[in-house]
Amino acid sequence: MRGSIRKRGNIWYYRYRENDKLIEKRGGTKEEAEKKLNEVLYRINNGYISDSEMILKDYMKMWINDYIKGEKSENTYNKYLQTIEKYINPMIGKIKLSDIKVINIEKFIRDLKKVKVNTGKSISPTSVQGYYGILRSALNKAVKLQLINNNPCRFVDTPKRARFKANVLTIDELKLIYQRVNSNSYEDYIFRLALDITAETGLRRGELCGLDIDKHIDTKKQTLKVRQALIRVKNSYVLSQKLKTESSYRTLPISESLCIKIENHKKILKLKKIKYGKFYIKNTFDDISPNLLLVQENGKFIIPSSLLQRIKRLMKYCNIEKNIRWHDLRHTNATLLLEGGISMKVLQERLGHSLMQTTSDIYAHVTDNLNREATQTISNILNLTK
Structure with missing residues (x-):
């Protein structure tokens, strides 16, 4: 099917027909209106049902196949798919996409914390944060696709992750x-x-x-x-x-x-x-x-x-x-480099981390030790001047 865009005043709007009903929505600039129209037509032409009927389970299937597969690494795709099939769909997958509220997201997080893994232990706080992050990313895309008006995750406190401390080997x-x-x-x-x-x-x-x-x-x-x-x-x-x-x-x-x-x-x-x-x-x-x-x-x-x-x-x-x-061993390599005086920026590039924050978070324990050494060093220098 086809749609159209038109300008009224300084605002561009886009129109399309769905379920025998002509729908017109605000697009913003001309480029934004064209982009939003293309996204709506893509959804309709590929057989996706309207946002009023779509349940989260169906949306997650569309999202991972159309926006994750081929865009992310295969490892990431498989991790997302496993999370969706094992946790997101069974817990909240039957809720209509347009009906998902903050309370549903918060319950999802609470239920995740109660899950026991094979070892008998609860899911780690880091994993809980990761699973929530996948849901949040999917709902962010749903907003951009205009399937929902707002992402309820915006109003949810992000689960805290445990401070990671890597196991490393000493030189000996x-x-x-x-x-x-x-x-x-x-x-x-x-x-x-x-x-x-x-x-x-x-x-x-x-x-x-x-x-x-x-x-x-x-x-x-x-x-x-x-x-x-x-x-x-x-x-x-x-x-x-x-x-x-x-x-x-x-x-x-x-x-x-x-x-x-x-x-x-x-x-x-x-x-x-x-x-x-x-x-x-x-x-x-x-x-x-x-x-x-x-x-x-x-x-x-x-x-x-x-x-x-x-x-x-x-x-x-x-x-x-x-x-x-x-x-x-990767953590050992990084720790030895930091302790040897290599900068965090160089370490980030060597490890292939996309964000400096990732490197800093993982090796915070090392920088804490180096900061204490720096304090002692400046103290020794200042004492020489007295």
Whole structure:
């Protein structure tokens, strides 16, 4: 169907027909009126029912498929979808979109806090905030689509998240782990290479497993590019070039010693290809065959979760009583850099955080310690003048 826009005074309006009724609404500027008309026509032409009848469950399905899928990373899309199917739809999905009130949102938050996860514990405050954030984003879009006049989340206090304190390894603990890794076996050797890269660059494990030797690593320029990630989607693995945020696409300098290790690794891979011959596995993702850096001895790609399993076993073997995940090696990298005097801005860029606030929140405990050291330093300086 078609609609139209027209100007009355200084204001542009847009008109369209729905359910045999001619509707005219205020658009603002000419560009705004055209945009709003296109959004309404898109909704009608794609079979979405009018806002007066649409329930939240139907709207969430439309929102995630039309505005999240393909726009966000596959990991983010799957996380949103899981939240919608597991929490939002069962709890408030049957309410009409136009009938959702502040009281419904607040009850949704209270009910989330009562949910018990597999461990028997309640959902963490951080997760509650994240699930609420997904609902708020969806309703913000509903306002822009003119399906609702206001987002009731505007009048709801955002759930507080727990202050995050990362588990990190000390230099001595890192040394102990390295001592326990037997590089004479290929399994330990490739694990150590993964450990070397993460300890130096702070890459996420999916980014690490997605590194392509030919496209992403330049040992002459001593740089490493993050352009894709190996992630799990349902029951299979995909090589996604849609990363978490725009800031996730980054180029990092790497040390000469790491470059030497990577060059030696290339030689080892050539020998493995000769050893396995036709049985050497060629990894293919959507008709693309990358030359992955981290592979098993027979060439098959290494899944990110296997790195977590291995670090867990090592923690136990080394008697390090810390709940360390592979991601905590990223935190260890960042903490050591901060304590070594690297600025928060440089750290933000290295980690690929889109917001400085994210970096500051995660490593607030480190900056607290550095602030205390700064206070002691200035105190010592001032005492010398007395």
